[in-house]
Amino acid sequence: MYLQQLSVINFKNYTEAELTFSEGVNVFTGNNGAGKTNLLDAIHYLSLCKSYFNPIDTQQIKQGTDFFIINGTFNKNGANEAIACGVKRNQKKQFKRNKKDYQRLADHIGLFPLVMVSPYDISIIIEGSEERRRFIDNVISQTDNRYLDELINYNKVLINRNALLKRIADTGRYDPELLSVFDEQLIASGNLVFEKRKDFMESFTPIFNKHYQFLSGDAEQVELVYESQLLRDNFPELLKKSTEKDRILERTTIGIHKDELQFAIHGMPMKKFGSQGQQKSFLIALKLAQYSFLYQQKGFKPLLLLDDIFDKLDDNRVTKLMQMVSNHDFGQVFITDTNADKVENIFKRINVDLKLFKVTGGEIDG
Template identity: 45%
Template structure:
């Protein structure tokens, strides 16, 4: 059981000092654009991931004209209450604490409060570059497997060092050959670990996404989802050895798990080229709701589900169908933002959800 009972915001985005209480399974957050609905969801995301969902920099989330912010949430986790606190100091140093005890590393917190977000800009997961789908996959696996997160951090650190060495060599015309070979070897352990965990996981995950897509679309379509990685054909060691000359010329590591992708096709063609807006949205929901299902299965805790303005350009039937799945078939806590409180109330009444509405 995971429930967020309350949250307090100090100097966070447009909130000077505000406390919210959450008492129901479903929490609707209503108000006009610009009043802070998305900001409230982002504060919840901070408590789950130690960072923003919508911006890479902590500083941009500090209320204008002030220094630092503080977010504090009271959670019930496995029938025990605990307080999570995220503080950005005036010096821009960030701290994260559970019941007053600070983490040595923020990565230790990932997975404690599992969370799934669906937001309008998430459409790039379908239409964007491979980096978007890798990020989605890495976030999911990091929430269910702490070792995966540590191996991913190690891989990215070594990759950055190797790329910096290649760029420096291009600038100076010289390369520390011994260091280059050491970094190349060091990539192998985390790289192979990441590949093995991704390939094992996606064997069961991708068919689940396809089934969920069919449920949401309410009809069979010729859609396929495949894991795309050069490591499926050749060992990572052999790939790195074969690409050394190319890496030196392009000043970056051109092969590895940082190049993997999930190939999505419709009728044998790239999905993003053929799919309608409704099909893209259906696939996005399928990916995210399958993520929620898998995290629940693996962690035995139902993740918090944050839905930000997801009803845009959906017809009434699709809205009702979506709400039924996320509010009635899912027993976890759900937070939903909408500009139209009457519409949201009507739909939640219709499915007999246990809900409350917060007006901003």
């Protein structure tokens, strides 16, 4: 699978642009703020129906205009697939595949899988557990539609259960029957999400370890550990034991919304003890493992988007990374960087062709 063409109208800093891509490596170069990353985000929209950086669709509309349109043509198994996304102020987002509207955007997720690596990903390491759960959910959702449905359902029930706990605290009227109904719904969806996450991590962790060791040249020992309350006891029993605590705190303290991923280097937390280069290598290994997992599950190669990733990596790791993503295990790659000469020299050293686009203030030459 690869993206043949992309066109945007009134998207971020672009009035209009149309690009035709190579099946291999495509590079966007230009100064900071020129719009390189915006092109990656447009591709992300086509694959996952949303921006990678900002959940509010209308904030992607070019200033002074009322709508944006993104169109793309994918080649998948030799057949062309036309994907279109349109957002107009005060109207529902439109998303079409081969000119047909989707009933649910969730039905599109996973058809054109994609992995993005960005400086913003540092939040996976330094921010709270929600970021790490989001990473897991993003990977599994691209391979399993039912997972996404159950996760959405779980979160809806969780909101309702928390609202009930608050109402009980405010009114003093305990409603064990309604609480029991919410518990049953929470358990049904939560158990399925937990099992999927557990199975995913068992498959994913060895892949991650392989990629990190390659990037670091076996110089560092890292760990990736999945933690869940449901690993220690069954969900119904845990909920039962936590009822009084939940009533006091007015929120649900047990469940898969408390799951965590622990990152370590040489037995110490990566967040505190990893250097900037080590943290970046860790993130890149996570994303490349995501790519490998999606490839295994889907049977074809996802798109790989690398946004400004050379900063804070030494030359050895940069060369290893580019060797890795340019070999036969990877398909179409999109890269942004401020230095065109540097990128061209990197790929010249490893004897890989690329298509170069020079971006200047929302204008593209290439």
